[in-house]
Amino acid sequence: MGGTTNAAIPEPGPGEELLPFLERVGEVFTVFDAQDSGCWSAGVRLGERPWFIKTALTKAAEESLARARALHAAVRHPVIVPLEQVLLVGGRAVHVMPWRDGQVLYHPTTTTRPDRTHPDHPLARFRALPLPQAQRAVDEILDAHLAVEAAGFVAVDLYDGALLYDFTGQRMSLCDLDEYRPGPFTVPGERLPGSARFMAPEEHRHGALITTRTSVHALGRTARLLLDAGDHEKRWRGTPAQLAVLRRATDPDPARRHPSVRTWSPTGMPPRRLFQRRGEAAPAGEGAALHVPPRGVRAPGGRAAGPHGRVETLRPQRGAGAAVVLVR
Numbered sequence: 001m002g003g004t005t006n007a008a009i010p011e012p013g014p015g016e017e018l019l020p021f022l023e024r025v026g027e028v029f030t031v032f033d034a035q036d037s038g039c040w041s042a043g044v045r046l047g048e049r050p051w052f053i054k055t056a057l058t059k060a061a062e063e064s065l066a067r068a069r070a071l072h073a074a075v076r077h078p079v080i081v082p083l084e085q086v087l088l089v090g091g092r093a094v095h096v097m098p099w100r101d102g103q104v105l106y107h108p109t110t111t112t113r114p115d116r117t118h119p120d121h122p123l124a125r126f127r128a129l130p131l132p133q134a135q136r137a138v139d140e141i142l143d144a145h146l147a148v149e150a151a152g153f154v155a156v157d158l159y160d161g162a163l164l165y166d167f168t169g170q171r172m173s174l175c176d177l178d179e180y181r182p183g184p185f186t187v188p189g190e191r192l193p194g195s196a197r198f199m200a201p202e203e204h205r206h207g208a209l210i211t212t213r214t215s216v217h218a219l220g221r222t223a224r225l226l227l228d229a230g231d232h233e234k235r236w237r238g239t240p241a242q243l244a245v246l247r248r249a250t251d252p253d254p255a256r257r258h259p260s261v262r263t264w265s266p267t268g269m270p271p272r273r274l275f276q277r278r279g280e281a282a283p284a285g286e287g288a289a290l291h292v293p294p295r296g297v298r299a300p301g302g303r304a305a306g307p308h309g310r311v312e313t314l315r316p317q318r319g320a321g322a323a324v325v326l327v328r
Contacts, residue, residue, distance in 0.1 A: 008051055008085045008096045010045075018055060018089045026051075037061060037178070045098055050099035052081070052175075055092050064178035065093060071180045074151040079144040081164070081175045100173050102166035105226075106159070116160075117231050126165055127229055131237050137165060137172040138223050142261070144174055147218055149261045154183030155215040156203075158222060159195035184211040198222065201252050213254040216264055218255075220249030 012021045019042070022028050026046040031039055038061030041054040055064040072083035085096035103122040107114065116123045126134060141163070145155060157179035164173040179193050187210060192203040200217035204207035224246050229235035236243050249264060251257050258264040 005118065009046065009087060012087060012089045016089060017091070018053075018094060021089055022053060033104075037064070037176070038147065039065070039178075051084075052099045054095040054097070055089070062093070065095060067181050068095070068176075068178040069093075070182075071148075071153055071177055075146040075147050075153065077144045079140045079172060080147075080173050080177065081173050097175075100164060100166065100171075100175075101169065102164045102171065102173060104161055104175070105163045105165060107163045122149050122165065123160055123231075125167065126226060129167075131227075133170060134227060135238070136170075138226055140172045141174065141222060142219060142264075143217060145261050147216060148180065149212055152182050152217075153180050154185070154210055154212060155218045156180055156192055156210070156256075157193075157194040158218040159198045160222075160225065161195075163222075163226075184209055186210065198251075200254070202254060209254075212260040213256065213257045215261055216249050217251075217254075219264070220246045224250065262312045 010025055016024075018040075019028070019031075021097065022042060022044045026044040028042055028044050029050070031040075031042040032042065033043065038056060038058035041052065044051050044053055054065070056065050062095070067081065071305055072080075076082055081097050081100055083095055083097055087096065103125075104202050105123045105126055106116060107122075114121055118124060119128075126137075129137075148155060155177075158177075162174055162176050164175050165171070165190040166173070187203065187206055187208045190204075190206055192199070194203060198218055198221045200214050202210060202214060224233060224236075227237050228244075229237055245264070249257055
C-alpha cells in the first residue's frame with residue numbers, strides 16, 4: 001500500500017499511529033469516532049485541500065473496506081466520492097478520499113438515532129427542496145448506479161446514510177459504499193447488512209439470490225423515501241406514473257421487478273431521466289450517454305470511461321493485494 005507520485009497524504013513513519021500521524025502532516029478539523037459501522041474517520045486539511053480519512057476498527061469493518069476497494073477499482077463516477085489513496089498506518093488500511101461539502105441525509109452513531117422528521121434534520125430539509133431540485137438529485141443517484149451495474153456490482157446497504165447532499169451547491173454524492181459487491185451472489189449469513197426501510201425481502205434470507213433486481217429495489221426505495229414530503233410515505237410529490245414505476249421496482253417478488261437498472265424506465269428512457277421533467281433539457285454532454293461506455297466502467301486496457309465518455313486511467317498499486325490507489 002502507499003501513495004502515488006502526487007500522493008494526497010505523505011507516507012507515515014515507522015510505527016506511527018493514525019491520529020498523531022494526521023496531526024503531524026495536516027490539520028485534523030473533525031473526527032467521527034462513534035460510528036456504528038466499526039470504522040473511524042476524520043477530516044484533515046493539507047494546505048488548502050481537505051481530505052476524508054477512514055479506517056476499520058473491527059474485523060467486519062476491515063472486510064467492508066476491502067469490498068470498497070474492489071468497487072472503487074472497477075467504478076469511477078462523478079457522483080461517487082472516489083478512493084484516491086490507500087495507506088498502511090499502524091498495520092491498518094487507511095482510505096484517503098476527497099472531502100466533499102454537504103450533509104449526510106441520515107447519520108446514526110453508536111449512541112444516537114436522529115429524528116428524520118425534525119425540520120432541521122438533513123433529510124427533512126431535502127424533502128422540503130423544490131421538487132425539480134430533489135428530482136435531479138435522485139437522477140444523479142440512478143446515473144451512478146448505471147456505472148455500478150455495468151461493472152458487475154450489486155448495491156448492498158444503500159440507504160440515506162450513504163447520501164451526502166450539498167444544499168448550497170445542489171450536489172448529490174454517494175459515500176461509504178462499503179458493502180457493494182460483485183453479483184449475482186447468495187446471502188452468506190442470516191441476512192445482508194442494511195436498513196430495513198431500503199432492503200429487499202431476499203436480503204433477509206440465507207442463501208437467497210442477490211442480483212441487479214435487488215439493486216433496482218434499493219433504488220426504488222431510495223427514490224420513494226427521498227421524494228415523499230414526509231417520513232410515512234403518504235405524501236408522494238411526483239406523478240402517478242413515476243409512483244407506478246417505483247411500485248414495480250420495489251415489488252416483493254424479484255421476478256416482477258425491472259430486470260436491471262438500465263431497463264428500469266416508464267417509457268424506455270434511460271433511468272437517469274426518470275424524474276427529469278418533460279421539456280427540461282438534459283445536462284450538457286448526456287445526449288450521447290447511451291453511445292459511449294457508461295461513466296466509470298472499465299474499458300479494455302484498464303481504462304475507465306469518465307464523465308461524458310472521457311477516459312481516465314486507473315492505476316492499481318502494485319504488490320498490495322486488493323488495496324488500490326486511484327489516480328486521475
